[in-house]
Amino acid sequence: MIFLQTTEGTQVAPGTSMVRNRGSLLTMEKGDRKARVETSLLDCRLCFRPLKPPVFQCNGGHSACGTCLVELPGGQCPMCKHGGGGFAPCLAMDGIVSSATIKCSHDGCQSHVTYHEHDDHHSACPHAPCFCTEPGCSFAGPPPALLGHLATLHSWPVHKIEYGKVLWLQVPVSEPRRLLLAEDGGVFLLVVGLLNAITVVSVVCIRASTSPSLQYPAMMWAYGPPDVAGVRCMVDTEAVTSSSKPRDVVAEKLPFVLLVPPTHVFGAGASKELSLEIRVNKM
Structure with a gap:
């Protein structure tokens, strides 16, 4: 030697x-x-x-x-x-x-x-810490641990998603953030915002940094009420944005957003809802 x-x-x-x-x-x-x-x-x-x-x-x-x-x-x-x-x-x-x-x-x-x-x-590293920035909270941990923390202590909604399969969600506009948990432990954020009179929706991968070797293409669709049946909004991207601080994500500032006009929003006032389909792939 x-x-x-x-x-x-x-x-x-x-x-x-x-x-x-x-x-x-x-x-x-x-x-x-x-x-x-x-x-x-x-x-x-x-x-x-x-x-x-x-x-x-x-x-x-x-x-x-x-x-x-x-x-x-x-x-x-x-x-x-x-x-x-x-x-x-x-x-x-x-x-x-x-x-x-x-x-x-x-x-x-x-x-x-x-x-x-x-x-x-x-x-x-998928174990690199991400951060809870809820007021007064300093929790830090890998994405799955952060998801558990946000769901348990801060009551964030969580939905399971499978790569390559469409997930249908009825999303209240009054709840702008919800988490998506993939089968491999990957964590994504569905975030809703408002740009003038247009509702904007996006998906973000929760991880410490973007890895060139692991990307997540995504597609989203929004469906309107019965009077606009057959008309849908759609957007796709080759790779969603990443963030280590899900509460700090602002939908209006993201490069990948689904624009949902008022005609495709159900209800009125605090009861407004979006009918969404989301598909995330793993590359």
Whole structure:
């Protein structure tokens, strides 16, 4: 097995499991042996983010990502006061950053990802916390936990939805927010607003951040009373918006909305209702 001797004198082996501590230390474990190493040793000296393979090193020992070197004028190390010369591939460090893993710090997530992919995973992790912003409430938790909290403590309505299948709802305009729970634990917000005399409706995915690898196309329809039978409003999108704070979502400001004219609203005053069909897909 190949070892890399760090400037701290700690030996680090490829395949080592790593846990990020608060501050700038990593705890590395192999069998019953543990060691700590400064995270800066695994960071690029050009972008100051975790090194991504292929890794290169100058004569002065400074490491850099291959992608960063492409944008480096002259290919000379800017960290070396007396000139460290050009960069050459560093296979030992390549092995470290390609195989060393770190456990996601979000509660409930058991994923171990390579060190340089941790930040991307951390922001897109389905266990990343979302927030209740009801007045006086500071609850934070993953989307399913937030749904349970909002339903139990704040009486938000909840409906079950299956991907690819149409859900029909009769929605009181006086209840502008309700939650949709998918079969895989995904949580969506159905939100209603008013834009001049037009009622607007939208669907939002409740998660900490948008993941490019997981999108939710959606379609919505609104049906009018019997006197406008056969006429419906419809809208679709390739990907719904995401939010980590469902109470702060304002339907009128969303890019994907269903516009429902007064002719398609049932009742009057506080008893106004919408007859909606919603379909969410998972891509």
